[in-house]
Amino acid sequence: MAETNDRKADRYHHGNLKTALVDGFLEMLPSTTIESISLRKLATHIGVAATAVYNHFSNKDELCAAVKLRCLDHFAQWLESHVEKNAEPEERIYALSKAYFQYSLQHPQYFQFIFQIDIPQEYVTAELIETSMRAEQELRNSVIALLEKHQLPTTQYNEGLGAFACWSLAHGVTTLAAKHVNHAACLSGRWPPEFMLDNKESINAAFEPLSKVVIAGILAVAKK
Structure with a gap:
């Protein structure tokens, strides 16, 4: 009712x-x-x-800033709840990538609001900035753990590059899937069927090797 x-x-x-x-x-x-x-x-x-x-x-922009704060907090809590803090860093990066994609499927309105609505600078508060970085912090912590595990420098550049690369992987896959670009590529035979991302098994099969590619790249750059 x-x-x-x-x-x-x-x-x-x-x-x-x-x-x-x-x-x-x-x-x-x-x-x-x-x-x-x-x-x-x-x-x-x-x-x-x-x-x-x-x-x-006072106006819609101010309201949208409050809505975005709510969405960002919800998104950060989602990511935090889908990663084991004591897991190996490779597993954490893999889990966060999958969780990012799954959030876009299960909470599409929140996801779209976060990434499609720009808040005018005058309505961006310190709380909004801090909350927007909570999700990034989960990725950064995992990258730091990865670098430390392999005894590589935890410089600002290496940490930032790692977080940026992981975020780009998750968001890129999510964007392609939203437009069904991956479906067309799989149905045409150009990409393997594992990349359809239309069920749990396919999501796992796609994100595991993609995460390994990103992790290998992060380590390769950090070793130079």
Whole structure:
């Protein structure tokens, strides 16, 4: 049964309207576009007066900054929960790459908001920057552990290159799969069927060797 406006409004009477507004924005995403959501439409969705919304967010950019903060926190928690802290660094990099891709499938609205919405500089807070780097920190920690395992220098360059390469792998695969470029390549016979990424076995079969390629590259550069 659909939730009535009265019941939606009740959610913040005993809580936080600012939180309820972010909740409401995310609730609207599956059925509409980000561009079409206005502060007034959001107010109607959760059953409050438009003036109540403006008491917390002066404009849509400020609201989007709060929504992005929520999405980034959710994304970081997802990655953190999908890696074993005591696992070998190679396994951690492999697990994080897969988790990145799987997040895009299971939480597409959050994923799209994180990577498609730019927040104007004046609304970028220290908290937003710190939260946006939590996911990177998981990758960086794994790269540092990899370098230390092989007794290689943990310089800013080596750590940054490693995190950048791992992130590029995960995001590149995710982007190609979203456009079904990998499907076309597999169906044409140019790529092996393991790269279809359409089930758990295929995802494992693709990310394991791809992770090994990236890891080998990180080690090769660090040895120079």
